[in-house]
Amino acid sequence: MKNIADHLFDILENSAKAGASEVQVKISFNKKKFFCQIIDSGPGIEIADVIDPFVTTRKTRRVGLGLPLLKKTAEDTLGYLKIIRLNKKGGTSLEFLINMFHIDAKPFGDLARVFMDVLIAWPQMNLKLIIPNNSIDNVILDSEKIKEELNLEAIYSSQIQNFIYETVKKELIEKGIDDHFSIEPKRKNS
Ligand SMILES: Nc1ncnc2c1ncn2[C@@H]1O[C@H](COP(=O)(O)OP(=O)(O)OP(=O)(O)O)[C@@H](O)[C@H]1O
Ligand SMILES: [Mg+2]
Numbered sequence: 001m002k003n004i005a006d007h008l009f010d011i012l013e014n015s016a017k018a019g020a021s022e023v024q025v026k027i028s029f030n031k032k033k034f035f036c037q038i039i040d041s042g043p044g045i046e047i048a049d050v051i052d053p054f055v056t057t058r059k060t061r062r063v064g065l066g067l068p069l070l071k072k073t074a075e076d077t078l079g080y081l082k083i084i085r086l087n088k089k090g091g092t093s094l095e096f097l098i099n100m101f102h103i104d105a106k107p108f109g110d111l112a113r114v115f116m117d118v119l120i121a122w123p124q125m126n127l128k129l130i131i132p133n134n135s136i137d138n139v140i141l142d143s144e145k146i147k148e149e150l151n152l153e154a155i156y157s158s159q160i161q162n163f164i165y166e167t168v169k170k171e172l173i174e175k176g177i178d179d180h181f182s183i184e185p186k187r188k189n190s
Contacts, residue, residue: 001069003109003179004034004098009117010066011038011094016122018042018092024128026137027111029100029175033079034108037095044090047083070096077102108179112169116161119143123155131171140171 001007008025015023020042028035050067071081079097086093098105118127129141141164146155154160172178 001073001106003107004073005109005111005114007066007070007073007096008036008111009114010070012114012118012127013121014066015040015042015092016118016125018045020092020125022126022128024130025115026130026132027172027175027177028132029177032099032101034098034100034177035095036097037093039086039091039093041091044085044087045083045092045094047085050083073106074098076104108177110179111172111177112165115141115168116165119155119164120161123147123152129168131175138171141168 001010012023012025015038018040020040022041024039026035026037026039050064067081067083074081074096077099079099079102081094081096084093085091115127115129118125123143126144126147127141128139128143130137131140132138143155146164150160169178
């Protein structure tokens with residue numbers, strides 16, 4: 001996985017494949033620490049198993065690599081990955097922190113594109129994106145609302161996809177979350 005967007009897609013794919021009907025993603029970027037929490041309403045996760053790369057419900061190959069790789073990506077920057085089973089009935093909360101100032105931090109990649117791709121790939125899964133601002137939860141994207149106000153097919157209109165994509169991207173850039181983020185000092189043109 002070459003960037004954080006790839007990891008985010010994997011987590012959301014895991015939620016979708018586990019049959020979650022609701023997924024909430026919360027993102028923040030303060031003091032160059034990227035924090036992301038994903039809560040889903042799926043059946044819940046067997047915590048003891050998931051960091052073991054040999055545990056997978058995949059039928060095509062016998063190893064699941066998404067979560068072990070995310071753990072490594074986070075820990076390589078002295079960050080962390082934490083997975084919690086929400087209750088006996090199920091539900092998963094997964095959070096990770098990546099120190100973007102660390103030399104080994106991967107670039108963000110196109111996070112807005114991931115939200116669009118997930119919306120299109122699993123339109124039945126309600127996806128909410130929250131970016132807190134001064135401790136107020138700002139809802140940037142709410143696919144349930146979009147489906148209520150438009151119809152499900154509207155998601156397949158490229159005009160609407162572009163609008164959603166650009167809106168999410170703008171909000172992320174405002175928080176400094178974009179691929180131009182770099183820890184290296186800008187080179188002077190010589
Ligand atoms: N949100 C979730 N709810 C329920 N089970 C989950 C969830 N996320 C992961 N799992 C379980 O953990 C296993 C490991 O996930 P992981 O992403 O590491 O690998 P994978 O999805 O099986 O394969 P890969 O990511 O390499 O395509 C999954 O196969 C699934 O059984
Ligand atoms: Mg996976």
